[in-house]
Amino acid sequence: SQKIEQNSEALNIQEGKTATLTCNYTNYSPAYLQWYRQDPGRGPVFLLLIRENEKEKRKERLKVTFDTTLKQSLFHITASQPADSATYLCARHTGGFKTIFGAGTRLFVKA
Amino acid sequence: NAGVTQTPKFQVLKTGQSMTLQCAQDMNHEYMSWYRQDPGMGLRLIHYSVGAGITDQGEVPNGYNVSRSTTEDFPLRLLSAAPSQTSVYFCASSKRLEELFFGEGSRLTVL
Numbered sequence: 385s386q387k388i389e390q391n392s393e394a395l396n397i398q399e400g401k402t403a404t405l406t407c408n409y410t411n412y413s414p415a416y417l418q419w420y421r422q423d424p425g426r427g428p429v430f431l432l433l434i435r436e437n438e439k440e441k442r443k444e445r446l447k448v449t450f451d452t453t454l455k456q457s458l459f460h461i462t463a464s465q466p467a468d469s470a471t472y473l474c475a476r477h478t479g480g481f482k483t484i485f486g487a488g489t490r491l492f493v494k495a
Numbered sequence: 496n497a498g499v500t501q502t503p504k505f506q507v508l509k510t511g512q513s514m515t516l517q518c519a520q521d522m523n524h525e526y527m528s529w530y531r532q533d534p535g536m537g538l539r540l541i542h543y544s545v546g547a548g549i550t551d552q553g554e555v556p557n558g559y560n561v562s563r564s565t566t567e568d569f570p571l572r573l574l575s576a577a578p579s580q581t582s583v584y585f586c587a588s589s590k591r592l593e594e595l596f597f598g599e600g601s602r603l604t605v606l
Contacts (some may be wrong), residue, residue, distance in 0.1 A: 392535065415592065417595070420595075420596075426599060427499075427597030427599050428538070428599055429597070430594045430596070431594060450599070454512060473537070473538070480551075481543055481545050481551070482553060482554075483528075483540070483595060484538075484539075484540065484554070485530075485537045487535055489587065
């Protein structure tokens with residue numbers, strides 16, 4: 385069965401640095417991967433989608449990569465700010481109408 | 496613009512009691528789904544629906560029932576609550592599965 389694995393350890397970085405989060409998946413490569421942000425006590429919010437044939441995608445300070453050889457996606461936040469502190473979730477489509485999520489990585493950006 | 500609305504936000508049940516978590520969306524999305532989120536386990540898909548009258552099971556359907564009589568509503572029923580169902584429940588809707596819109600969650604405790 386397909387799985388999504390994210391680093392369960394929290395990531396602590398200094399304001400202004402680049403945060404890099406990792407998402408690894410198993411089995412066949414999905415047509416696309418999604419990244420969501422979740423704040424404490426809130427529902428996840430969609431950030432970015434990257435397709436299998438796209439190596440990189442950017443949105444403002446966010447950059448996502450998709451490496452089908454490594455079965456991995458990297459999520460970067462450049463010039464990080466304390467307001468970027470949240471949990472970031474990676475998700476993939478598993479065929480049919482199902483989307484599965486990783487457990488998420490908690491990011492803390494210190495001022 | 497309400498998006499996805501979940502009620503109640505908090506609920507405490509005793510073992511064996513039944514209840515319904517409500518979910519409504521005003522975006523005319525055909526796809527709706529229910530997830531539960533537990534610490535360290537991420538979001539797990541319970542049930543989903545691709546339109547009125549059509550539902551199917553996700554990863555963890557046991558103990559839960561759903562129905563979809565209208566495009567807008569997708570209630571989740573717990574027929575006989577168990578402590579293992581203590582969790583945070585999220586409803587999501589989508590037009591094309593490439594971007595899920597989540598509600599703010601319903602926090603359920605089963606004693």
